[in-house]
Amino acid sequence: MNIKILDTTLRDGEQTPGVSLTSLEKLRIANKLDEIGVEYIEAGSAITSEGERESIKQITSQNFNAEILSFSRPLTVDIDYCLDCDVDGVNLVVPTSELHIHEKLNITNEKLIDLSNNAVDYCKDHGLIVELSAEDASRSDTDFLKTVYLNAINHGADRICVCDTVGILTPDSSYELYSQLNDLPVPIACHCHNDFGLAVANTLAALKGGASEIHTTINGIGERAGNTSFEECVVSIDRLLPQFSTNVKINEIYDISKLVARSTGVYIQPNKAIVGENAFAHESGIHSDGVIKNSATYEPITPELVGRKRKFILGKHMGTHGLDNKLKELGLNVDEIQLKQICDDIKDLADKGKKITDVDLQVIADNVLEINHEDRIKLDEVTVVSGNKIMPTASVKITIDDDEILNAGVGLGPVDASINALNDLELFKDVNLIEYHVDSITGGTDAFIDVIIKLQQGDKVVSARATESDIIKASVKAYVAGVNRLLRD
CATH class of the missing domain: 3.20.20.70 (Aldolase class I)
Structure with missing residues (x-):
């Protein structure tokens, strides 16, 4: 009928x-x-x-x-x-x-x-x-x-x-x-x-x-x-x-x-049947593996039937099959050892309460695969002194092209002081911090901090991020990562 x-x-x-x-x-x-x-x-x-x-x-x-x-x-x-x-x-x-x-x-x-x-x-x-x-x-x-x-x-x-x-x-x-x-x-x-x-x-x-x-x-x-x-x-x-x-x-x-x-303006709950964003999304390793082999294992209908696409979600429940599929979508081919390392790094971040995005995956994969580059600058140590009557002072130890360098700087706050300690160095000249964004990704005083920055040097603009429990270390790591990217570009 x-x-x-x-x-x-x-x-x-x-x-x-x-x-x-x-x-x-x-x-x-x-x-x-x-x-x-x-x-x-x-x-x-x-x-x-x-x-x-x-x-x-x-x-x-x-x-x-x-x-x-x-x-x-x-x-x-x-x-x-x-x-x-x-x-x-x-x-x-x-x-x-x-x-x-x-x-x-x-x-x-x-x-x-x-x-x-x-x-x-x-x-x-x-x-x-x-x-x-x-x-x-x-x-x-x-x-x-x-x-x-x-x-x-x-x-x-x-x-x-x-x-x-x-x-x-x-x-x-x-x-x-x-x-x-x-x-x-x-x-x-x-x-x-x-x-x-x-x-x-x-x-x-x-x-x-x-x-x-x-x-x-x-x-x-x-x-x-x-x-x-x-x-x-x-x-x-x-x-x-x-x-x-x-x-x-x-x-x-x-x-x-x-x-x-x-x-x-009435938006759809993520787990809504058929049209919710999670309706054809898979994170579990068992599910992802099954769907890759035969979608009917964990999907009653194909996403294409209703104009959708399947998604593999990055997180601590994921397995290597779903991750490998996601990496291939990004044009990245890895061997078994690299795949396991990327998977472990993702799970480590997820265990800290971090929601893993495609940007995070690309950064993690980039670090594991060392695609087309080797970072010239490596952060070794950050030390900050600050108090009611003490101007925030930071010393930063980094390695540039195998040379260890220790430099200090002062600023309005500990993060500002740390960045100023880097900006005195030649490789950091003419680098402008044009955006700085901080998110607490877990609760409590031991919360993990996600720092996202945008840097500009001449007509080049790059973004970088770092996640740590220490906001100063996260900020400096993100800044160093951004400068390394500018140097590569």
């Missing part, structure tokens, strides 16, 4: 706290939704504001393949605004639980049915497609729910939708509810919320119960804990439910995920 998708990123998704999309952002997202094969796009809620209506009009003017809908209450004023936006249809939302009918609307069940029927009549009289969504359907009496649906269908509703408004269904109860409704003569849609983290599971169970349409948002954004995740549902249907299919271009899922994240 082919499953249709109504994406409500632009309406329910935009109700995420703190999110407000511009007309241009909405148009870009709608364009991408249409491009990747979504059948129905809920472009917004026309009653909301003039700006919202202008956004919807921009989308309806594009002649997309997708059906464009607006959210609407069962009120003539809402429907008129929808008509003014030239939408194809409405997502007509009608509360059906006792709580919503009596406490929120303060009307009777009979009045609710009349309200629903009259709204459907008005929509159909004006040429609109109607999908009638029962709000809080999962907490509604099933017999009454069915009565509302049958009345709406008799008045011309084209589709119906069961809304789990506060996300209280479980996969079992979802399947049971849809099984009780699957004899209705129009397509049934599923609209789930993720309050208990079950939106995707409940949606998949609804399909097995008889639903033929699902409501989703990109990245699962939405009020409270969000809505059913588009990407998780689509890929699950494609790979786990062979009896169902969608028209979505799966290889473009990551692109639209990133587009929505950038537009909304």
Whole structure:
């Protein structure tokens, strides 16, 4: 069975706290939704504001393949605004639980049915497609729910939708509810919320119960804990439910995920399924080795399926197979002894709480392989004297081209004094420290310090870094490393 998708990123998704999309952002997202094969796009809620209506009009003017809908209450004023936006249809939302009918609307069940029927009549009289969504359907009496649906269908509703408004269904109860409704003569849609983290599971169970349409948002954004995740549902249907299919271009899922994240400012948790940055990342040596030999060992799908790339993460859990693969990506070939040394150096840094980056890997590999150079300057020792009444004074012992040199300097602080002791030497002339950045990479008074500097000499600019428990030693090591790089360049 082919499953249709109504994406409500632009309406329910935009109700995420703190999110407000511009007309241009909405148009870009709608364009991408249409491009990747979504059948129905809920472009917004026309009653909301003039700006919202202008956004919807921009989308309806594009002649997309997708059906464009607006959210609407069962009120003539809402429907008129929808008509003014030239939408194809409405997502007509009608509360059906006792709580919503009596406490929120303060009307009777009979009045609710009349309200629903009259709204459907008005929509159909004006040429609109109607999908009638029962709000809080999962907490509604099933017999009454069915009565509302049958009345709406008799008045011309084209589709119906069961809304789990506060996300209280479980996969079992979802399947049971849809099984009780699957004899209705129009397509049934599923609209789930993720309050208990079950939106995707409940949606998949609804399909097995008889639903033929699902409501989703990109990245699962939405009020409270969000809505059913588009990407998780689509890929699950494609790979786990062979009896169902969608028209979505799966290889473009990551692109639209990133587009929505950038537009909304709601960024994706690293371990989120399918689109999270860690979804296809491997650090464990056992996992990396297995994936290199056959990706199916530790990946249920290939990253390329959804427009992603696999990553091997540098850290203390890594093994030599993943490291060797990473080095080859950087164009570095090593023998077994060099590979083990690089691996040990990385693990040593990681044990100190350092997050290992590609820059760190290149520096470590450079040191182990001694690629195309031998450093002219080697730091042997740094000694600093400082106090309340003593100007900070540093003595630095270095080796330049096999000659040991001891020099001293003073400065405003111990780091400044140490750098000044070096700057008196000929090789350090005309070197300018243009950036100096310090990070504490572990906690406590014994924290490891990561120093990153940028040096300039003439028109040459280089960066260097060093990590030590002593900020003075780290600063001097980074400075010496930078000058060595300038000399090589």
